[in-house]
Amino acid sequence: MINSQIRRPHSHSAALMASNTKLILALFGLLITTATVATGYTNHTVGGYAGWFFHSKTNTSATNYTSWAANQTFSLGDYLIFRTTTNQTVIQTYNETTYRNCTTDDASDTDTFQYNGGKTDFDQSLTIEVPLTIEGANYYFSDAGDGVQCQRGMAFKILVRHGNGLPPSLNQPPPPPYVEAPSDTAQSPPVTINGESPSLNNKAAVGGTNTGVMLCLLLFGVTSSLMTLMW
Numbered sequence: 001m002i003n004s005q006i007r008r009p010h011s012h013s014a015a016l017m018a019s020n021t022k023l024i025l026a027l028f029g030l031l032i033t034t035a036t037v038a039t040g041y042t043n044h045t046v047g048g049y050a051g052w053f054f055h056s057k058t059n060t061s062a063t064n065y066t067s068w069a070a071n072q073t074f075s076l077g078d079y080l081i082f083r084t085t086t087n088q089t090v091i092q093t094y095n096e097t098t099y100r101n102c103t104t105d106d107a108s109d110t111d112t113f114q115y116n117g118g119k120t121d122f123d124q125s126l127t128i129e130v131p132l133t134i135e136g137a138n139y140y141f142s143d144a145g146d147g148v149q150c151q152r153g154m155a156f157k158i159l160v161r162h163g164n165g166l167p168p169s170l171n172q173p174p175p176p177p178y179v180e181a182p183s184d185t186a187q188s189p190p191v192t193i194n195g196e197s198p199s200l201n202n203k204a205a206v207g208g209t210n211t212g213v214m215l216c217l218l219l220f221g222v223t224s225s226l227m228t229l230m231w
Helices: 011-038 065-070 096-101 200-230
Strands: 043-045 079-085 090-093 112-115 125-131 136-141 155-161
Touching (some): 065 155, 090 125
Parallel strands (some): 043 079
Antiparallel strands (some): 079 125
């Protein structure tokens, strides 16, 4: 007599399958999170809703920018968004002395930059976007009013972390220095290679040599194939 039996999956196998499913889901979630973080950069609106403003009647800044910066996390590739007017300036510097002096009079062109948004008239609204491209201490202030705005609170310091690093749009080499083109009376001599001036004939000769080599290789391949078929 043949006993028919129905095989049921062992509880160990079912538990293993469930464990593998959870592991796959966990790895998938980690992959999504990693992809999100890798492309995530933050725009920081300086001062929040208060913006970047100075009240001239009370000689006070619109908010405490030092406190605002202390509650932010800054990384390479982030942007500082200054919502302001032309009554204030935006100075970015990596020089602590310049920052503490509240002036750019003795600042270097290599570590201090002023953003004006292309407007020169007073009381014009503008938005200035400043990318964070240097890791470490970054300083910002307004030097309007002969430094009075800076002295009265329009200044803050941030520490920029490496984070995800610079995105490709910001990670570009600086442009080459400008070199004035030679005048008609001072023509540059031709470039020489191995003591000879380059010419079209030299290029043609090189091209002809390469073509000849390719034809020889092709002929050798065809011949080898024919010999194989014959044998």
